[in-house]
Amino acid sequence: MKEYFSNIGKIKYEGKDSTNPLAFKYYDPDRIIDGKPMREHLKFALSWWHTMGGDGTDMFGCGTADKTWGETDPEARAIAKVDAAFEIMDKLSIDYYCFHDRDLSPEYANLGESNAKLKVVVDYLEKKQKETGKKLLWGTAKLFDHPRFMHGAGTSPSADVFAYAAAQIKSAIDATVQLGGKGYVFWGGREGYETLLNTDMGRELDNMATLMRMAVEYARSIGYDGDFYIEPKPKEPTKHQYDFDTATVLGFLRKYGLEKDFKMNIEANHATLAQHTFQHELNVARVNGVFGSIDANQGDTLLGWDTDQFPTNVYDTTMCMYEVLKAGGFTNGGLNFDAKARRGSFTAEDIFYSYIAGMDAFALGFLAARKLLADGRIEKFIEERYASWKTGIGADIIAGKADFRSLEKYALEKGEVVDSITSGRQELLESIVNNVLFTL
Ligand code: XLS
Numbered sequence: 324m325k326e327y328f329s330n331i332g333k334i335k336y337e338g339k340d341s342t343n344p345l346a347f348k349y350y351d352p353d354r355i356i357d358g359k360p361m362r363e364h365l366k367f368a369l370s371w372w373h374t375m376g377g378d379g380t381d382m383f384g385c386g387t388a389d390k391t392w393g394e395t396d397p398e399a400r401a402i403a404k405v406d407a408a409f410e411i412m413d414k415l416s417i418d419y420y421c422f423h424d425r426d427l428s429p430e431y432a433n434l435g436e437s438n439a440k441l442k443v444v445v446d447y448l449e450k451k452q453k454e455t456g457k458k459l460l461w462g463t464a465k466l467f468d469h470p471r472f473m474h475g476a477g478t479s480p481s482a483d484v485f486a487y488a489a490a491q492i493k494s495a496i497d498a499t500v501q502l503g504g505k506g507y508v509f510w511g512g513r514e515g516y517e518t519l520l521n522t523d524m525g526r527e528l529d530n531m532a533t534l535m536r537m538a539v540e541y542a543r544s545i546g547y548d549g550d551f552y553i554e555p556k557p558k559e560p561t562k563h564q565y566d567f568d569t570a571t572v573l574g575f576l577r578k579y580g581l582e583k584d585f586k587m588n589i590e591a592n593h594a595t596l597a598q599h600t601f602q603h604e605l606n607v608a609r610v611n612g613v614f615g616s617i618d619a620n621q622g623d624t625l626l627g628w629d630t631d632q633f634p635t636n637v638y639d640t641t642m643c644m645y646e647v648l649k650a651g652g653f654t655n656g657g658l659n660f661d662a663k664a665r666r667g668s669f670t671a672e673d674i675f676y677s678y679i680a681g682m683d684a685f686a687l688g689f690l691a692a693r694k695l696l697a698d699g700r701i702e703k704f705i706e707e708r709y710a711s712w713k714t715g716i717g718a719d720i721i722a723g724k725a726d727f728r729s730l731e732k733y734a735l736e737k738g739e740v741v742d743s744i745t746s747g748r749q750e751l752l753e754s755i756v757n758n759v760l761f762t763l
């Protein structure tokens with residue numbers, strides 16, 4: 324078998340004092356922590372579109388990285404991509420991957436031909452999975468690239484486009500099920516609008532829900548027992564995306580009765596585009612019981628778009644893993660690097676440096692989050708801050724034993740509130756985080 328990265332060997336864990344750029348400093352895949360190896364706590368996944376297909380093309384210039392994998396013929400390239408991806412996963416100890424249908428295999432002359440050629444690649448992936456033990460984290464359909472989807476897929480004003488999208492999702496679900504994936508993602512690429520002057524928003528939202536319901540019905544009918552995810556994003560490519568953020572998506576899911584089948588795929592850079600922190604989005608998902616999976620990357624705070632950079636900010640990875648641990652860890656979900664090397668980082672080595680940077684940042688965040696939880700000062704502070712809900716009037720309110728009349732009586736008798744208002748202590752808490760993270 325051809326080796327695509329012959330000058331790069333298996334990336335090993337060498338510990339924090341290593342200066343070898345091609346070694347992990349924190350990610351020690353087989354180290355057992357709390358009864359399972361680090362690789363299972365983190366469940367890293369490679370993204371097909373960025374890593375195997377993204378060549379650095381942007382609106383100002385052509386690609387800078389060669390992602391042809393030595394093949395000009397599209398069918399041969401699709402197979403070469405699989406081989407190269409499995410080599411990358413093996414060398415980096417990444418156990419999972421994610422795909423869009425058209426990144427595995429491009430569009431051909433018609434849907435029938437596209438489906439048939441996709442199936443060839445999926446069969447090959449199945450064979451490679453069996454040989455290597457690598458797994459599919461989630462699959463999805465690319466419903467935003469081809470011109471037919473210019474006004475949306477599920478939300479297109481054209482019913483024919485809706486039907487085409489349904490057909491495409493059907494084969495992407497077939498592929499996901501064949502490959503044993505436990506997640507299927509809806510990212511509403513062009514499900515949004517540019518102007519309300521041409522948009523019937525009520526119709527579009529109803530249709531989007533119908534498409535999702537049909538997807539669930541079909542998948543369950545062929546035995547799929549995994550999760551469906553919605554990946555919120557507030558803008559880009561459309562001015563206003565319907566899946567704005569986790570809270571908006573929750574309202575949508577509950578309105579249409581989809582909340583039992585769908586969870587969130589939270590993307591760090593999408594959170595910040597919605598003016599939230601990454602942790603905020605994870606927390607909203609967790610407290611509402613819809614935390615599912617993570618698209619890990621980071622944005623650039625000075626830019627207003629999805630830069631999808633490999634994550635290196637350890638505060639963010641720490642607070643992310645803190646939420647993941649509080650949610651009980653990953654079940655069907657994992658940490659997918661929906662991230663790409665910068666256009667100027669165009670060499671093959673940069674793929675490895677990027678993943679090492681991102682994986683080490685999350686391994687460090689995981690260790691730091693465990694330390695924060697074990698330290699307990701933050702948890703204890705929050706617990707004590709809400710102590711008034713444990714006894715007396717607070718406990719009565721929670722137990723449903725109070726109403727406006729009894730609360731008025733209580734407040735009149737009690738007089739001004741003094742003893743149960745305490746300092747928020749934000750600065751102290753921030754310094755505790757630093758104290759736990761940076762013990763030299
Ligand atoms: C784009 C999205 C996309 C989804 C999968 O912004 O992040 O890559 O993760 O369709």
Ligand code: NI
Pocket residue numbers: 510554590618661
């Ligand atoms: Ni994403």
Ligand code: NI
Pocket residue numbers: 590592593629631661
């Ligand atoms: Ni994104």
